[in-house]
Amino acid sequence: MLEGITLFPLFLSLRVALTATLFGLIIGLPIAYYLNRSNSKLADIIDTVITLPIVLPPTVLGYYLLILLGRQSSIGKFLEERFDITIVFTPTGAVIAALIVSIPLLIKSARAAFAGIDTTLLNAARVLGRSEFNIFLTIIIPLAWRGIAAGITLAFARALGDFGATLMVAGSIPNETMTMPIAIYDALLAGNSELANILVFIMTAVSLSLLYIINRLEKRITKGPG
Template sequence: MGNSFWAPVKLSLEVASFSTIIVLIIGVFFGQIMAKRKFKGKVLVDTIFLLPLVLPPTVVGFLLIMIFGRNSPVGQFIEWLFHQPIMFTWWAAAIASTVVAFPLMYQTARTGFEAIEEDIENAARVDGANTVSLFLFITIPLAYKSIITGAILSFARALGEFGATLMFAGNIPGKTQTLPTAIYAALDSGNMEMAWLWVGSIIAISFIMLVFVHFMRPR
């Protein structure tokens, strides 16, 4: 097998891990806000956060190209700052995976926060807990199962991202070729042995992730 097999596996795990860390932070932050606060336009914001969950991956990829492409202000600024465009790089794969994985983390975290009884948090406030200590020592521990579940599901989703990654990051071996795009390339070239090995590896990783999710469910 050699490096030709392990390179997409390693890259996929790196991209999925990075994406999971980002969506964990952002998803928990916005999940808490959306679960506990009421404001005008909340339904619209919630819909926008969940939109990547239902949009076709090609649409997500197209929007990422429009936002970060070389002809966009954001893309031009990034190219000026780093002296290279972001498209067809490791970072493009990471951004695509982060965008598609975020709704799972956000929705799961929000559900966990909504399940916390307000009386518990109010009692902590009465005892002198400030916003930060309340969040870190009361809210997070009470919602930790939902947060961990969201992180695992987000990792699995980021690992399996294909359409947006192919459009935005490309399929460059050793650089942006993740497991899904490697499977596509192997199948297209008739290399069924490698395709089956990569399929088996991504199924095994995803299976393990889902087993963890099962054990995190309330009993």
């Protein structure tokens, strides 16, 4: 029997990915809707900033997060002194790192879905006296659900497999911040290729299973029973 096998990194990775995807959905949908509707310079700036995590190396992104949220930063000092909250080298840091690297995929997908909606339907709803919030919830979201579901899938997969940014912000503390990708990396560094192979197999099997289930649920939701 191999020593050192623990399912904590897997459970932590799943928890981090689910939490990051949930927050990404709450934050990302309004941003995607705004970017789709606005042609202002502010929208262009926001779009550029959101796209940045896709093109930046994960370690560079993690470094920026450390500078922004570290204990010596203004935000880090404020949170620690006022609320006794520390972000770096904690599971919270892992969630934030996963959120930053995954939310652009959700926003891009949702924005494309919003752009495909026939505006005459929205204008008709406005003529009937519907509020913008009501239109967003009852018309836009149902019509754009396929693209939103695709974005959720991509964001979850990206958050689940993040390594560079999470390692920089959360570290690799056993039974605290060590996610599955980091556990695989640590096993390789320790020269335990057998453990690394097992962890890779588990990660691959879980990822494939979750993506298959999500895709099946997406098809049922968008196509209905049958």
